[in-house]
Amino acid sequence: xxxxxxxxxxxxxxxxxxxxxxxxxxxxxxxxxxxxxxxxxxxxxxxxxxxxxxxxxxxxxxxxxxxxxxxxxxxxxxxxxxxxxxxxxxxxxxxxxxxxxxxxxxxxxxxxxxxxxxxxxxxxxxxxxxxxxxxxxxxxxxxxxxxxxxxxxxxxxxxxxxxxxxxxxxxxxxxxxxxxxxxxxxxxxxxxxxxxxxxxxxxxxxxxxxxxxxxxxxxxxxxxxxxxxxxxxxxxxxxxxxxxxxxxxxxxxxxxxxxxxxxxxxx
Numbered sequence: 001x002x003x004x005x006x007x008x009x010x011x012x013x014x015x016x017x018x019x020x021x022x023x024x025x026x027x028x029x030x031x032x033x034x035x036x037x038x039x040x041x042x043x044x045x046x047x048x049x050x051x052x053x054x055x056x057x058x059x060x061x062x063x064x065x066x067x068x069x070x071x072x073x074x075x076x077x078x079x080x081x082x083x084x085x086x087x088x089x090x091x092x093x094x095x096x097x098x099x100x101x102x103x104x105x106x107x108x109x110x111x112x113x114x115x116x117x118x119x120x121x122x123x124x125x126x127x128x129x130x131x132x133x134x135x136x137x138x139x140x141x142x143x144x145x146x147x148x149x150x151x152x153x154x155x156x157x158x159x160x161x162x163x164x165x166x167x168x169x170x171x172x173x174x175x176x177x178x179x180x181x182x183x184x185x186x187x188x189x190x191x192x193x194x195x196x197x198x199x200x201x202x203x204x205x206x207x208x209x210x211x212x213x214x215x216x217x218x219x220x221x222x223x224x225x226x227x228x229x230x231x232x233x234x235x236x237x238x239x240x241x242x243x244x245x246x247x248x249x250x251x252x253x254x255x256x257x258x259x260x261x262x263x264x265x266x267x
Contacts, residue, residue, distance in 0.1 A: 008212055009215045025221065026062065027230060027231075029067060029098065030232075030233040031232075032066065036096050038095060038097060038143065039098040039143045040145070041101065042144070043055060043102055044147065045147075045148050046151055047160075050208075050216050053213055057217050066097060072091070084105070084122070084126060088101075092142065109198070130197070131197065131200045134200065134202065146205050147208050152211055157181065160177060206220075
């Protein structure tokens with residue numbers, strides 16, 4: 001029912017299903033490599049919506065030579081003079097590759113629009129060109145999937161507070177995160193406009209409800225797998241060779257090398 005909050009997914013059920021889905025992602029990876037397919041997955045959403053954690057679970061067991069993450073920094077002065085999509089194009093996959101965009105060209109429709117980092121003319125040009133750009137990608141054979149992670153204002157603030165109190169996650173709390181609290185409605189309006197202009201048949205947006213991180217991760221991964229017509233590719237036959245007999249090699253004395261101290265023994 002609309003507005004009904006789902007019960008938090010139990011950890012045991014989450015971990016069991018996550019492992020099963022990750023095994024399917026490995027099959028997807030091998031199919032992409034064998035078929036020479038090109039897969040692009042765009043992760044967008046508000047700050048602290050759970051994009052990064054989902055990307056980690058997607059790539060956890062994948063070959064980094066096949067599946068890589070594109071998380072681009074702030075553009076350089078030279079890049080600011082290029083065609084807007086240019087610096088993203090160079091990160092697109094070649095045959096047999098998967099690229100996960102941890103934020104993407106949609107920066108212009110979100111943070112740049114809200115924070116005034118682009119002009120009104122640049123923003124309007126983006127809205128006109130983006131559907132054309134994505135249609136070109138799809139027409140060229142790229143499998144393009146776009147996910148918007150939706151988090152409530154109360155849950156976002158709760159996650160910000162946890163970051164503030166956690167020394168290993170405090171680095172995630174940036175000035176832009178704080179701005180997202182005070183500009184919540186502006187970001188909402190920017191997202192609504194973005195979806196109106198870029199939710200196209202060739203590359204639709206898929207919204208992931210992410211107040212429950214576990215549920216969001218499973219839902220997103222399961223959906224991605226359901227949209228790609230992958231098949232299991234049989235692994236190559238590998239046989240371990242027998243180790244040849246010793247030729248008399250002697251290992252150097254241990255005191256000639258510097259070893260890492262055994263910190264674990266102090267626990």
